[in-house]
Amino acid sequence: MKGQFVFSFTLLLVGFWMSVFVKFHMYFTDPKIYLNEINHLKHEVEMSKFRQELMRDQVIEFQMEVAKLLPNYLKTKPADEANYPLRNLASLITTEPNDKFLNSKMRIAFSKAKASFREKDFKKASKELLEFIDKYPFSIDIAEAFFLLSESYFQIEDFERSLTAIEKMIELFPESELTAFAMLRMGKIFEYQDRPEEAVDIYQTVLKVFPERGVASQAKKSLRSVEL
Amino acid sequence: MKRVTRYFLFLMASVVNVQVQGKSSVLQLPENCSQEVSGLCSIKALKGRGLWEQKEWKVEYGQHSILKRENDGVLRLIKGQFFIQAQEKTIIESKYSKVKLEKGDYVWVELGFDRDMIATVSGDVEVNDLNGGEHKLPAAYSNWFAKINGEGEVNYGSPQPLNFKKLIRHLASISQMEKRQIVALLEGLHDLWVAAIDETQKRSLASSIKLIEQDKLRKKQVAKRLAEIQMERKRIREFFYKKTFLE
Numbered sequence: 016m017k018g019q020f021v022f023s024f025t026l027l028l029v030g031f032w033m034s035v036f037v038k039f040h041m042y043f044t045d046p047k048i049y050l051n052e053i054n055h056l057k058h059e060v061e062m063s064k065f066r067q068e069l070m071r072d073q074v075i076e077f078q079m080e081v082a083k084l085l086p087n088y089l090k091t092k093p094a095d096e097a098n099y100p101l102r103n104l105a106s107l108i109t110t111e112p113n114d115k116f117l118n119s120k121m122r123i124a125f126s127k128a129k130a131s132f133r134e135k136d137f138k139k140a141s142k143e144l145l146e147f148i149d150k151y152p153f154s155i156d157i158a159e160a161f162f163l164l165s166e167s168y169f170q171i172e173d174f175e176r177s178l179t180a181i182e183k184m185i186e187l188f189p190e191s192e193l194t195a196f197a198m199l200r201m202g203k204i205f206e207y208q209d210r211p212e213e214a215v216d217i218y219q220t221v222l223k224v225f226p227e228r229g230v231a232s233q234a235k236k237s238l239r240s241v242e243l
Numbered sequence: 244m245k246r247v248t249r250y251f252l253f254l255m256a257s258v259v260n261v262q263v264q265g266k267s268s269v270l271q272l273p274e275n276c277s278q279e280v281s282g283l284c285s286i287k288a289l290k291g292r293g294l295w296e297q298k299e300w301k302v303e304y305g306q307h308s309i310l311k312r313e314n315d316g317v318l319r320l321i322k323g324q325f326f327i328q329a330q331e332k333t334i335i336e337s338k339y340s341k342v343k344l345e346k347g348d349y350v351w352v353e354l355g356f357d358r359d360m361i362a363t364v365s366g367d368v369e370v371n372d373l374n375g376g377e378h379k380l381p382a383a384y385s386n387w388f389a390k391i392n393g394e395g396e397v398n399y400g401s402p403q404p405l406n407f408k409k410l411i412r413h414l415a416s417i418s419q420m421e422k423r424q425i426v427a428l429l430e431g432l433h434d435l436w437v438a439a440i441d442e443t444q445k446r447s448l449a450s451s452i453k454l455i456e457q458d459k460l461r462k463k464q465v466a467k468r469l470a471e472i473q474m475e476r477k478r479i480r481e482f483f484y485k486k487t488f489l490e
Contacts, residue, residue, distance in 0.1 A: 061270055061287075062270060062272075065272065068287070068321060068322060069285055069309070069321065072319075076338070079338070079339070079390060079391055082373075082390070082392070082395065083373060083374065083395065086395030087395055196480065196483060199487065200483075233484065236488070
């Protein structure tokens with residue numbers, strides 16, 4: 016009986032002190048306010064994200080409306096200064112670059128330069144080839160373009176520029192047969208400039224690097240003529 | 244003794260700070276708009292899946308999905324994954340497509356960042372791309388639709404049998420149907436799906452044969468072009484040789 020009383024009393028005492036502790040603790044560090052504030056802020060962030068998503072959807076919807084109408088409209092308008100804002104707007108809706116278009120543009124530019132070369136308008140050809148190299152450095156015709164450029168410079172007797180173009184070819188396309196031909200041209204320029212030793216060096220290099228190719232026989236002939 | 248213990252437990256329970264957050268798992272703009280029958284209403288699922296039912300449609304959506312009921316009652320899907328059941332003739336819009344549904348049609352829509360995937364689970368639906376092009380999508384087929392490019396052309400795929408495994412996974416995670424209902428739905432769909440695969444295989448075979456023939460033709464043309472280029476190079480070489488060594 017006594018033991019029961021002590022046990023009950025202890026329990027009540029513990030309960031009492033716990034409630035006193037919690038009351039004091041809540042009084043000094045009430046987390047409710049902060050928790051509510053955090054929850055409210057979290058909710059606000061979610062809401063603003065939600066509004067943003069809705070707005071983004073509206074932007075996409077508008078963008079698609081523009082994309083639907085603009086290309087056909089642009090076809091009716093000349094590409095002049097007055098229509099620049101329209102073209103600018105169209106650039107926003109343009110997606111991936113069209114590889115086919117780029118390839119055909121490259122082909123056209125190179126054919127144009129080649130045609131000028133064939134017509135022996137070497138000045139024009141050199142200008143067009145330079146432009147082509149600058150604009151489309153990854154074209155498959157780039158080695159040929161360098162070769163024609165060096166030849167064009169040679170034809171208009173701009174030997175220094177011709178040599179620079181050939182040096183670039185040696186650097187970029189050391190394996191190409193066109194480089195071998197260009198090197199023969201280099202040797203020829205050295206001969207013109209009274210630099211026979213350098214010309215011999217060049218011809219020997221061509222012989223060494225391209226022994227099996229047709230160009231080797233030309234190199235041999237050139238070498239013989241210099242040594243004479 | 245029992246009375247004392249009970250009293251003690253009551254005291255403890257009243258002291259311990261039990262906080263139950265009654266936070267909603269769905270955001271609505273305007274507040275509680277989904278209770279209304281009509282009018283502009285946007286919903287975003289923050290946690291878990293959700294269900295929104297109207298007279299015309301019943302839509303089940305996954306976590307983080309966003310959808311909107313327009314003023315004219317059209318349902319616009321903005322982000323996420325959805326299962327939509329038409330309860331009347333209705334139209335559903337998304338970024339890159341518009342789906343026309345008849346009563347009883349059931350579709351699965353998955354919105355990606357650059358394309359919308361639409362799959363018909365039940366019924367035959369008609370999908371319009373952004374340029375208004377009509378695409379039929381029979382049951383068990385899926386297709387994707389994307390944006391309009393700078394040329395004014397719309398990008399879209401060709402109808403394919405839907406991804407059955409993915410459908411089961413999504414139905415389990417999004418749909419509020421009971422298990423037996425899902426099983427019944429999938430059993431009904433399975434035969435159509437098998438037929439769709441057979442048909443697609445036949446189509447693929449025919450188009451592969453066509454592609455092989457086209458490739459053969461292209462290779463022939465390339466070989467011809469290469470021969471022309473070789474001839475041209477030979478001519479140039481001869482020309483340079485003549486210029487360099489003979490003139």
